[in-house]
Amino acid sequence: MATLRILLLLFLQLAVLFFAVEPANAQGLKLDFYKKTCTRAESIVRKTTTQFISRAPTLAAPLLRMHFHDCFVRGCDGSVLLNSTKNNQAEKDAIPNQSLRGYQVIDAAKTAVERVCPGVVSCADILALVARDAVLTIKGPFWDVPTGRRDGTVSRGxxxxAxxxxxxxxxxxxxxSFLRKGLSAKDLAVLSGGHTIGTSHCSSFTNRLYNFTGKGDTDPSFDPNYIVQxxxxxxxxxxxxxxxxxxxSFxxxxQDYxxxxxxxRGLFQSDAxxxxxxxxxxxxxxxxxxQRSTFLKDFSNSMVxxxxxxxxxxxxGEIRKRCSLVN
Known part of the structure; x- marks a missing residue:
């Protein structure tokens, strides 16, 4: 009888724990988050992204970078998409983001989804899906994108x-920098591999060519033949x-990176x-x-x-009606 009472007590404790934890999990990210509320959301985003990237493959890199830059500031909340206002410089206008492009892809995907499911799918989720689908369109790796993100309302350059x-x-x-975001040294090495696609402005590395220590010198860790080029x-x-x-092969x-x-020959000091x-x-x-690189699989895991x-x-947060403006 005593054993039965103990088992019953343990069961009740586990039941309390389950019901205490379950709502928190239910509010988090999960695969097919929009399965019931906007069944076609992910297919619409993929179709829109594919149309753009098929015409302009070089957009894949900046869209991937845009997702990265979003997540590293205030988390993956779509804050990088917000426009500056009279009284506030938003993230997109800060120096590190001034070279970002591809906002039209996000806006087109959002418009297409809003047409079918108004006020349901967040811009933060659309950005995460577009980044994945853009990479996939240029025959890069696939990764699962759990959805359920909400949009932030604050964006500061x-x-x-910082x-x-x-x-x-x-x-x-x-x-x-990576550790502060819960990412490991391996994640750093893996996500740096995203530099296998895309281009860079000269200003991001010319100090290594002309004035590395302020004395008109070159970076000694840089291949001198590459410096000449x-x-x-x-x-x-x-x-x-x-x-x-x-x-x-940009x-x-x-894994050529x-x-x-x-x-x-890594272009940036951060690569070297x-x-x-x-x-x-x-x-x-x-x-x-x-010969059997794990990079593509590792990249998928680190992106998730x-x-x-x-x-x-x-x-x-909120579900923005337009990705560049708070409601």
């Missing part, structure tokens, strides 16, 4: 400057010219910095040499992890 990893950062700064494309003070981050999502880093830590260096070397940073769910 100063927070973008939170986004700089292309001039050293390994200590990079690891610290880059100087032909980028003059000192050049802020408009673009350079491929992964020359020859439209292809592959790691080969470049090992050869001291991956060789200054034992864990990130080991990952870079592994992906640059193995990144997409969960400080999300707003449940009744927090």
């Amino acid at each position: 100063s927070e973008a400057l 939170n986004l990893p700089s292309p001039f950062a050293n390994i200590t700064q990079l690891k610290s 880059l100087k032909k494309k980028c003059n000192p003070g050049d802020v408009t010219s673009l350079v491929q981050m992964d020359p020859g 439209k292809i999502f592959d 790691y080969t470049l880093v090992v050869k001291s 910095a991956l060789l200054d830590d034992s864990q990130t260096k080991a990952y870079v070397k592994l992906q640059s040499t193995t 992890k990144m997409g969960k940073i400080q999300v707003l769910t449940g009744k927090a």
Whole structure:
């Protein structure tokens, strides 16, 4: 009888724990979040994204970067999409985000979804889905995107400057920046591999070519032959010219980025910095040499992890009617 009472008590305790935890889980992210409320949401976003990327494949990289830049400031809440106002400079107008492009893809996807399910699907979720679908359209990896994010109502340019990893950062700064977002040194090495696609303005790395320590010198960790090539494309003070981050295959999502880093040809100081830590260096070397690279699978896993940073769910935030404006 005593044993029965103990078992009954344990059952009641577990029941209380379940009901205490379950609503919190129900408010979080999950796959097919819109299955009942907007069945076609994800297919509409994918169709819209595919149409844009099929015409302009180079949009894939900035859209991926836009999702990354959104999540690192206030979490994945779509705050990077908000316009500045008379009294506030928004994230999109901060220096690190001024080269972002592809907002028209987000707006088109939002408009298409609103036509079918008004006021249901968040801009934050649309951005997360567009980033995945853009990469997939250029034959990059697929990853599951749990949905249920809500949109933030605050966007400050100063927070973008404070939170986004700089292309001039050293390994200590990079690891610290990622750790603050719940991401590991491996995630840092993996997500840096996103530089396998896209281009960069010369201004993000010309200090390595012309004035690395303020004495008119070059970065000694940079391949000198590559420096000669880059100087032909980028003059000192050049802020408009673009350079491929992964020359020859900047439209292809592959592990070639790691080969470049090992050869001291990573474009940014933040790329070269991956060789200054034992864990990130080991990952870079592994992906640059193995015939059976784990990069695509690792990238998928790290993107899922990144997409969960400080999300707003449940009744927090809002569902914006237009992605560039709060309701």
